[in-house]
Amino acid sequence: xxxxxxxxxxxxxxxxxxxLTKAATDLAxxxxxxAVVLREAARQVGVSPTAAYRHFAGHGELIDAVKQYxxxxxAAAMEIELAAAPAVPDRAEDAYRRLAALxxxxxxxxxxxxxxxxxxxxxxxxxxxAAGITAADTRPYQFLSEVLDDLVAVGALDEVRRxxxxxxxxxxxxxxxxxxxxxPLRQLPEEAREAVVARAIAFVRDGLTVPRTMQS
Amino acid sequence: xxxxxxxxxxxxxxxxxxxLTKAATDLAxxxxxxAVVLREAARQVGVSPTAAYRHFAGHGELIDAVKQYxxxxxAAAMEIELAAAPAVPDRAEDAYRRLAALxxxxxxxxxxxxxxxxxxxxxxxxxxxAAGITAADTRPYQFLSEVLDDLVAVGALDEVRRxxxxxxxxxxxxxxxxxxxxxPLRQLPEEAREAVVARAIAFVRDGLTVPRTMQS
DNA sequence: TGTACATCAGTGAACGCGCGTTCACTGATGTAC
DNA sequence: TGTACATCAGTGAACGCGCGTTCACTGATGTAC
Numbered sequence: 001x002x003x004x005x006x007x008x009x010x011x012x013x014x015x016x017x018x019x020l021t022k023a024a025t026d027l028a029x030x031x032x033x034x035a036v037v038l039r040e041a042a043r044q045v046g047v048s049p050t051a052a053y054r055h056f057a058g059h060g061e062l063i064d065a066v067k068q069y070x071x072x073x074x075a076a077a078m079e080i081e082l083a084a085a086p087a088v089p090d091r092a093e094d095a096y097r098r099l100a101a102l103x104x105x106x107x108x109x110x111x112x113x114x115x116x117x118x119x120x121x122x123x124x125x126x127x128x129x130a131a132g133i134t135a136a137d138t139r140p141y142q143f144l145s146e147v148l149d150d151l152v153a154v155g156a157l158d159e160v161r162r163x164x165x166x167x168x169x170x171x172x173x174x175x176x177x178x179x180x181x182x183x184p185l186r187q188l189p190e191e192a193r194e195a196v197v198a199r200a201i202a203f204v205r206d207g208l209t210v211p212r213t214m215q216s
Numbered sequence: 217x218x219x220x221x222x223x224x225x226x227x228x229x230x231x232x233x234x235x236l237t238k239a240a241t242d243l244a245x246x247x248x249x250x251a252v253v254l255r256e257a258a259r260q261v262g263v264s265p266t267a268a269y270r271h272f273a274g275h276g277e278l279i280d281a282v283k284q285y286x287x288x289x290x291a292a293a294m295e296i297e298l299a300a301a302p303a304v305p306d307r308a309e310d311a312y313r314r315l316a317a318l319x320x321x322x323x324x325x326x327x328x329x330x331x332x333x334x335x336x337x338x339x340x341x342x343x344x345x346a347a348g349i350t351a352a353d354t355r356p357y358q359f360l361s362e363v364l365d366d367l368v369a370v371g372a373l374d375e376v377r378r379x380x381x382x383x384x385x386x387x388x389x390x391x392x393x394x395x396x397x398x399x400p401l402r403q404l405p406e407e408a409r410e411a412v413v414a415r416a417i418a419f420v421r422d423g424l425t426v427p428r429t430m431q432s
Numbered sequence: 433t434g435t436a437c438a439t440c441a442g443t444g445a446a447c448g449c450g451c452g453t454t455c456a457c458t459g460a461t462g463t464a465c
Numbered sequence: 466t467g468t469a470c471a472t473c474a475g476t477g478a479a480c481g482c483g484c485g486t487t488c489a490c491t492g493a494t495g496t497a498c
Contacts, residue, residue: 049484161419171416176391199377
């Protein structure tokens with residue numbers, strides 16, 4: 001069965017590396033990391049499996065490329081959400097607003113692209129920081145750090161609570177996405193899900209806020 | 217190569233279902249859900265792969281048995297931690313103590329038995345509630361609910377914050393375990409890890425506590 | 433401007449692997465009479 | 466108490482599958498002269 005490779009017999013594809021990554025990404029989008037299969041990606045591009053080895057060391061490198069892409073998409077989703085809500089004058093209030101936006105972007109991405117989300121966090125052969133940048137170098141992570149710093153500057157967050165706050169906040173949001181998406185809580189009706197998400201975001205705010213003598 | 221099946225030729229094993237589950241559990245313990253392979257479990261018990269089909273419908277049922285066991289072990293770890301710390305007289309304080317114990321039991325189990333923990337939450341073929349009991353019927357979940365109710369009774373938690381609190385708390389602790397264990401944060405040095413866990417638990421307490429006019 | 437040739441980017445067939453599962457079977461067990 | 470026989474719990478060989486990967490190759494491209 002001759003695959004329907006585009007038009008005039010292009011023996012040299014010209015951009016095979018990208019085409020394969022794209023195909024692999026589509027597989028991941030549909031079926032998660034398990035669905036990223038080198039042979040299938042080649043099949044979809046209309047190329048022999050061997051050809052992939054001109055551009056990737058093997059399956060591991062291919063899936064790492066997808067992973068990288070998925071992480072980029074997640075970051076983009078967060079940044080979009082960040083830019084969506086208008087800034088508010090009060091500095092503390094604006095920090096909370098940005099915090100909520102980052103969290104919302106995270107879980108919304110998880111739900112709109114479950115396959116990519118799962119791929120972004122799937123185990124890969126090589127250790128995480130060898131795979132590329134470490135999480136802390138990532139833009140959303142830095143935005144989160146900034147938000148936390150702002151909360152400190154404004155007096156809403158004390159130094160003890162500031163410590164490791166990135167990871168703790170991340171954990172809440174990540175755990176929420178995982179439990180709702182693939183954990184024992186999938187199948188939760190959509191409205192309940194959204195209520196939980198809203199509650200979780202408020203919970204994060206409360207957990208970071210240092211007790212005050214008077215509640216505003 | 218004749219497998220070393222125990223002593224006198226026991227053609228009938230007598231307890232093969234349990235033996236296979238145990239072998240499969242050991243595989244999961246070592247290598248996580250991916251390592252649960254029907255043929256290998258049979259091999260370790262010293263029995264032909266076909267024999268397994270007398271006791272399990274197939275691979276799916278075998279891994280579900282392991283999953284069930286892993287969840288039971290997780291629950292046990294939490295209950296042990298719960299019983300470890302002595303009760304304190306103040307009711308609110310005791311609720312916080314129990315809350316911390318449940319969370320600590322959760323992440324400690326994840327770290328002491330990473331393979332089982334991963335298996336407990338791996339995707340299985342059949343939908344979660346068909347696999348057996350739903351999460352809410354589980355003892356630790358009920359303990360958590362009780363703790364939250366106590367916090368309400370004591371005035372530390374208002375009704376708005378009470379809603380969905382189980383899931384939110386669970387998310388934080390689960391996300392923490394996942395990120396530290398298999399996520400981008402594995403390889404975190406142990407002491408940093410423990411500091412993060414401690415911080416997360418305090419964060420949960422703060423996130424649940426309703427603001428007071430005076431801080432105790 | 434044309435040609436020789438190195439290099440690049442593909443092909444196609446095949447390998448070995450180990451899995452889950454099925455088939456027809458046989459050895460052991462226990463129950464009815 | 467002994468024997469016939471149904472049932473149960475195993476065996477062993479084989480199936481098909483699809484994967485990742487390697488091999489020797491060939492068609493296309495571009496550069497030197």
